[in-house]
Amino acid sequence: MSQTRVPFQFIGNDTALDFVNTLVAYKDAPLDLIPDAAKFDGWLKAAGITPKRTFSMDEMQAIYGLRTAMKAVFDARMSDKTPSAQDIATIDAYVASYTPNLQLTYVNKTFTLRPRDEELEPHAILGKLAQMAAELLASVADGTLKNCSNPECVLVYKDTSRGSKRRWCSMKTCGNRAKVAAFRDGLS
Numbered sequence: 001m002s003q004t005r006v007p008f009q010f011i012g013n014d015t016a017l018d019f020v021n022t023l024v025a026y027k028d029a030p031l032d033l034i035p036d037a038a039k040f041d042g043w044l045k046a047a048g049i050t051p052k053r054t055f056s057m058d059e060m061q062a063i064y065g066l067r068t069a070m071k072a073v074f075d076a077r078m079s080d081k082t083p084s085a086q087d088i089a090t091i092d093a094y095v096a097s098y099t100p101n102l103q104l105t106y107v108n109k110t111f112t113l114r115p116r117d118e119e120l121e122p123h124a125i126l127g128k129l130a131q132m133a134a135e136l137l138a139s140v141a142d143g144t145l146k147n148c149s150n151p152e153c154v155l156v157y158k159d160t161s162r163g164s165k166r167r168w169c170s171m172k173t174c175g176n177r178a179k180v181a182a183f184r185d186g187l188s
């Protein structure tokens with residue numbers, strides 16, 4: 001059977017995972033579904049990423065290097081092992097070349113994607129805040145962007161609680177006030 005008979009695997013629910021899944025096991029052997037630039041072109045289009053041109057040989061080597069690093073770090077994340085600093089550096093170098101302000105770090109057994117520069121110019125801060133608003137608007141689930149239930153409170157939050165049951169900005173302030181009021185009403 002030729003390699004082309006094995007279809008691309010879009011089963012990861014995440015494009016980064018689908019990319020790593022271009023290296024599959026087939027008949028007990030590794031099979032690369034993107035063995036050349038033309039196949040990679042096809043994969044990109046299937047993944048909804050539009051390449052301006054076909055990758056060169058060198059660029060394909062970079063793609064394989066990135067895929068290897070991503071696979072290793074995902075494996076580490078899955079098995080709760082410490083990822084190699086080299087693999088993180090490989091991924092982070094490409095993050096930096098694409099989004100200079102972001103940095104992938106692994107500190108205290110936790111991955112974070114955080115601002116690379118602590119000091120930002122005013123225009124970058126405007127852009128950063130606006131981008132965060134845009135990302136929130138584009139990603140927040142219905143009914144989870146909320147105002148505190150105290151009608152006199154203006155604080156807003158994204159409800160990340162199980163079942164979206166959070167009602168208050170804080171239990172210490174509005175939540176407690178409501179509890180006290182309910183208790184008082186119960187007494188009268």
Ligand SMILES: [Zn+2]
Nearest residue numbers: 148153169174
């Ligand atoms: Zn409140």
